[in-house]
Structure formats: structure tokens, C-alpha cells
Amino acid sequence: xxxxxxxxxxxxxxxxxxxxxxxxxxxxxxxxxxxxxxxxxxxxxxxxxxxxxxxxxxxxxxxxxxxxxxxxxxxxxxxxxxxxxxxxxxxxxxxxxxxxxxxxxxxxxxxxxxxxxxxxxxxxxxxxxxxxxxxxxxxxxxxxxxxxxxxxxxxxxxxxxxxxxxxxxxxxxxxxxxxxxxxxxxxxxxxxxxxxxxxxxxxxxxxxxxxxxxxxxxxxxxxxxxxxxxxxxxxxxxxxxxxxxxxxxxxxxxxxxxxxxxxxxxxxxxxxxxxxxxxxxxxxxxxxxxxxxxxxxxxxxxxxxxxxxxxxxxxxxxxxxx
Numbered sequence: 001x002x003x004x005x006x007x008x009x010x011x012x013x014x015x016x017x018x019x020x021x022x023x024x025x026x027x028x029x030x031x032x033x034x035x036x037x038x039x040x041x042x043x044x045x046x047x048x049x050x051x052x053x054x055x056x057x058x059x060x061x062x063x064x065x066x067x068x069x070x071x072x073x074x075x076x077x078x079x080x081x082x083x084x085x086x087x088x089x090x091x092x093x094x095x096x097x098x099x100x101x102x103x104x105x106x107x108x109x110x111x112x113x114x115x116x117x118x119x120x121x122x123x124x125x126x127x128x129x130x131x132x133x134x135x136x137x138x139x140x141x142x143x144x145x146x147x148x149x150x151x152x153x154x155x156x157x158x159x160x161x162x163x164x165x166x167x168x169x170x171x172x173x174x175x176x177x178x179x180x181x182x183x184x185x186x187x188x189x190x191x192x193x194x195x196x197x198x199x200x201x202x203x204x205x206x207x208x209x210x211x212x213x214x215x216x217x218x219x220x221x222x223x224x225x226x227x228x229x230x231x232x233x234x235x236x237x238x239x240x241x242x243x244x245x246x247x248x249x250x251x252x253x254x255x256x257x258x259x260x261x262x263x264x265x266x267x268x269x270x271x272x273x274x275x276x277x278x279x280x281x282x283x284x285x286x287x288x289x290x291x292x293x294x295x296x297x298x299x300x301x302x303x304x305x306x307x308x309x310x311x312x313x314x315x316x317x318x319x320x321x322x
Contacts (some may be wrong), residue, residue: 158186
């Protein structure tokens with residue numbers, strides 16, 4: 001009997017040592033209380049007369065079984081606590097990496113000022129206003145000292161780099177390297193936030209709204225922008241496609257280039273110069289279609305519709321109205 005009690009005691013003490021590192025206080029308290037009961041029974045068995053030991057047998061068996069059960073629960077609690085500590089450390093580490101990368105990105109944006117191109121002083125003024133807004137937003141989010149705040153700040157930095165790309169930056173190896181580093185820390189942090197049950201709603205909404213502002217500033221219509229978000233519902237993927245020159249930026253350049261040629265060679269303009277048109281309306285529409293842009297049939301009384309819902313309804317065409 002005494003041997004059974006001693007073995008149960010050793011097992012329980014080992015569990016208590018595991019729980020003592022923290023994170024499972026309830027299981028630790030239960031184990032310590034059981035250890036006290038076990039020690040009291042050991043003393044009782046050790047001093048009992050031979051005739052009394054038979055009466056204690058059932059009690060000893062019950063206490064040993066209870067001790068083993070508590071020890072097992074303690075081991076599980078200790079394992080859960082260790083997992084939670086590891087996950088917390090991982091989230092903290094990734095948040096710190098993202099925070100450092102955001103700060104480095106925003107500090108280094110001045111390196112690309114020489115690559116920026118603006119269509120007018122108003123265009124540059126609007127760009128600088130967006131930049132100032134992002135810097136204020138990033139500072140406020142970093143000041144929260146939370147993983148979600150660091151993730152939201154990453155959205156602001158991604159938006160700033162995408163805006164710089166829209167205005168001529170992005171061809172240098174330095175730009176691409178910094179963009180890739182920012183995307184990497186952001187993706188890792190966002191995945192860990194989700195894995196820990198956190199929300200990425202503000203990050204997604206912020207980045208999506210920022211991309212829309214950038215594309216609107218480049219002259220794209222809501223329908224054209226919505227079609228691209230339908231192709232890339234994840235705003236981070238949409239930002240990556242834009243900076244890589246896929247879809248959204250390609251569409252924007254096609255719209256601007258074809259529209260410029262259409263205006264330059266319109267019949268009204270060439271009539272004054274006496275020259276013949278260099279591009280017809282049919283040719284212009286053909287260019288739009290070649291760029292992946294199709295015209296939508298509209299009747300006089302039809303309500304013009306655009307938006308992600310409409311784009312999702314026709315995913316194969318990815319067409320927009322011009």
C-alpha cells in the first residue's frame with residue numbers, strides 16, 4: 001500500500017513541477033491539494049496498526065486512482081499552456097518583424113522620389129496628401145502595441161509603395177526587394193493573427209480602400225476597379241498583382257494609352273488641322289477589346305450598374321464598361 005502511495009506521489013510531484021512554470025493555475029492548485037491529501041494518507045498508513053491496514057486498503061486504492069487522474073489532467077494542462085506560450089511567442093515575434101519592416105519601408109520611401117512622375121502639380125499634391133494620411137495612420141496603429149495594430153500599419157505601408165508604383169517607381173531592384181520584404185512580413189503576421197483567432201477586417205478594408213483611391217487617381221472607373229477586385233478578392237493579392245504589373249496596372253495603362261490616342265485623333269480635332277484621322281472609333285474600340293476591355297450594351301432607360309456583385313456574376317469575361 002505504502003509503495004502505491006509513494007509511486008503516486010512521485011508522479012504527481014513531477015506534474016506539479018511542469019505546472020509550476022505557469023499558464024495552468026487551476027490544474028496546479030488541484031494537484032497541490034491532492035498531494036497534501038496523499039501525504040496525509042501516507043502518514044496514516046505508516047502509523048496504522050496491522051489490523052487497521054485492511055480497513056485502509058479501499059481508501060488507498062481510491063486516492064491512488066484519483067491522484068493518477070489528476071496527474072494526467074495536469075500533464076494535459078501543462079502541454080496546453082506550453083502550446084499557448086509558443087503561439088504567443090510566435091505572434092509576438094512576427095508582429096515585431098512586421099513593425100520593424102514597416103518603419104524601414106516608410107523611412108526609405110524618399111529613396112524613390114527621383115523615380116516618381118506626376119501628370120500635374122495637382123496630381124503630386126494629391127499623392128503627398130495620401131502619403132501624409134498614411135504616415136499618420138501608421139503611427140497611430142503602431143502606437144497600439146498590438147499584433148493587429150502592426151498588421152494594420154503594414155496595410156498603410158503597402159498602400160504607400162503601391163501608390164509610388166502607380167507614379168513611376170518600382171523598376172529598380174531596391175524597390176522590388178523592399179516590396180517583397182514588406183509583403184513577406186505582412187503575410188506571415190496576417191496568417192498568425194488568423195491562426196490565433198484574431199481579426200484582419202481592418203487590414204483588408206484599409207488596403208482595399210487605399211488601392212481604390214490609387215486607381216481612381218489614375219483615372220480608372222469604379223466598374224474597372226471592381227472588375228479587378230473580383231479577379232483578386234483578397235486585397236493583398238490585388239496589391240501584389242498591381243505592383244507586379246498584372247491585371248490592374250496593365251488595364252490602367254491600356255485605358256490611358258488608347259483613350260489618349262482616341263482624343264488626340266478625334267474627328268473634331270483633326271478637322272481644324274485639315275489632317276485625316278489616324279484612328280477611327282472602330283479601331284479604338286478594337287484596341288480596348290484587345291486590352292481585355294469590352295463595351296457593355298446599355299439601353300437609354302437601363303440603369304447603369306457596376307460593382308463587385310456584377311463582376312462576380314460574370315467572372316469569365318472580366319469585362320468592364322467604358
